[in-house]
Amino acid sequence: MTQRVAVIGAGSFGTALAQVLADKGCLVDIYARREDQVREINENHTNSRYLPDVTLHEGIRASSDLQAVLNGTPYVLIVMPSSAFRETVQLMRPYLDPHAFVAHATKGFDVETGQRMTQIMEEELSEHDVKKFAVVTGPSHAEELSRRIPTTIVVASRARATAEAFQDLLMTSYLRLYTNPDVVGTELGGTLKNIIALGVGFSDGLGFGDNAKAALMTRGLTEISRLGMHLGAAQLTFGGLAGVGDLIATCTSKHSRNWRAGYALGQGKSLDQVLNEMGMVVEGVRATKGAYNIARQTGVDMPITTAIYQVLFEGKAPKAAVEELMGRRRIHEMEEVAEAIRLDWQD
Structure with missing residues (x-):
């Protein structure tokens, strides 16, 4: 069965992830706020401001209509700047399928509150099952991923089933994903x-x-x-x-x-x-x-x-x-050695 996926954000990494998903045969709708960017992606199959000289898969469909992009979509990837993340999630809330798996790939903090992006998701989407939230992060330049250069990243979630769902969704011959239950650590490392x-x-x-x-x-x-x-x-x-x-x-x-x-x-x-x-x-x-x-x-x-x-x-x-x-005071390199905190899946 062909899987529908919504990518919220048509910057460099959002577009690169859309490319991966389209390569997998998914029906990919990508949300872009600017109409000129929507036209360029749909008509020219390029996103020249963010990924110059990259030809996009013809299966990627762009829209500035958030409701149309999200309507009934079982998988959602949010790839917005941290400064726009909360506002975007608030706009998504009326249209988001309550059973959808939702991951973000945003590396940053909410400066006003100090919250990580998953904390914002939990707060703004409080009616959603938090075990269906995930974070996708790791060493992955969009310029390389969009050109199908081998890349390895991490998907973290409280629930193994959610992490593995996104792992299966995104894994290709050139993109490999590992799973991790440490949502806090993976988000902080990326930020x-x-x-x-x-x-x-x-x-x-x-x-x-x-x-x-x-x-x-x-x-x-x-x-x-x-x-x-x-x-x-x-x-x-x-x-x-x-x-x-x-x-x-x-x-x-x-x-x-x-x-x-x-x-x-x-x-x-x-x-x-x-x-x-x-x-x-x-x-x-x-x-x-x-x-x-x-x-x-x-x-x-x-x-x-x-x-x-x-x-x-x-x-x-x-x-x-x-x-x-x-010129700071002298210290020992091992002054902060501590026992590793071990985390496991919650389900």
């Missing part, structure tokens, strides 16, 4: 690595070398794990695809918007100038503000995040921020 990628971009933009990059990535992973475990994540999740895997991809790739933004800032450009020139969402900027606020509220030590926050929002020079990080 917090964008902050570290900004820092690595600062470092590269300043002309520092691989030694500095390795230090930022390694200590950044410690920082991600520290906050994650405080919030209930499993430590081992951060050693997997949603943690170190996504961190490597985002900190070392020319496709990474967060690295590119950090690089430009390291070269002396202002944040406003960088964001205007890029013309697309840089999730690490909002994530930095969200993580900084959470760290202050919880008392979790996050020196790299704090330094990046100071560069982005308090005018500190990137070079000064890096020098202050290097």
Whole structure:
């Protein structure tokens, strides 16, 4: 039986996931807010602003009518920027099938509340069965996935059946998915690595070398794990695809918007100038503000995040921020070793 799937959001990763689903033979409806983008996808089978030089599968149908996209659809993937996530979920609520499986692939926080995206889903879709919610994340640049370059990611859910449903839905010869019951850890890994990628971009933009990059990535992973475990994540999740895997991809790739933004800032450009020139969402900027606020509220030590926050929002020079990080008090690398929190499926 041909499966219907709704993809909410026609940015780069939403379009790449639509490409995967169409390759699987699914009937894919993708929601785009702009009519010119709808026409381009339907008539030209391209989405040139987000995925230049990529030809889209002719089975992808775009629409700006959210009700038509969602009507009776058993599988929904939300791929919207974190800044628009809550509003989008609220708009979806009247049209969403109460029995639908719903996953998101958004990497970020709600800055005002500090909530993760699944927490927003649980709050705004309170009548829905939370065991049918999932998160799709991991090292996956849309530019590569849309060209069918081999990619491996994670789908996390409280319920094994939900995780495996999305695993079966999305698995292809070039996209492999692993399942994980740690929703908190997978979401945080995908969100917090964008902050570290900004820092690595600062470092590269300043002309520092691989030694500095390795230090930022390694200590950044410690920082991600520290906050994650405080919030209930499993430590081992951060050693997997949603943690170190996504961190490597985002900190070392020319496709990474967060690295590119950090690089430009390291070269002396202002944040406003960088964001205007890029013309697309840089999730690490909002994530930095969200993580900084959470760290202050919880008392979790996050020196790299704090330094990046100071560069982005308090005018500190990137070079000064890096020098202050290097000049911190001496500590042992193993000062925060703790027992891994083990999670299991709830069903």
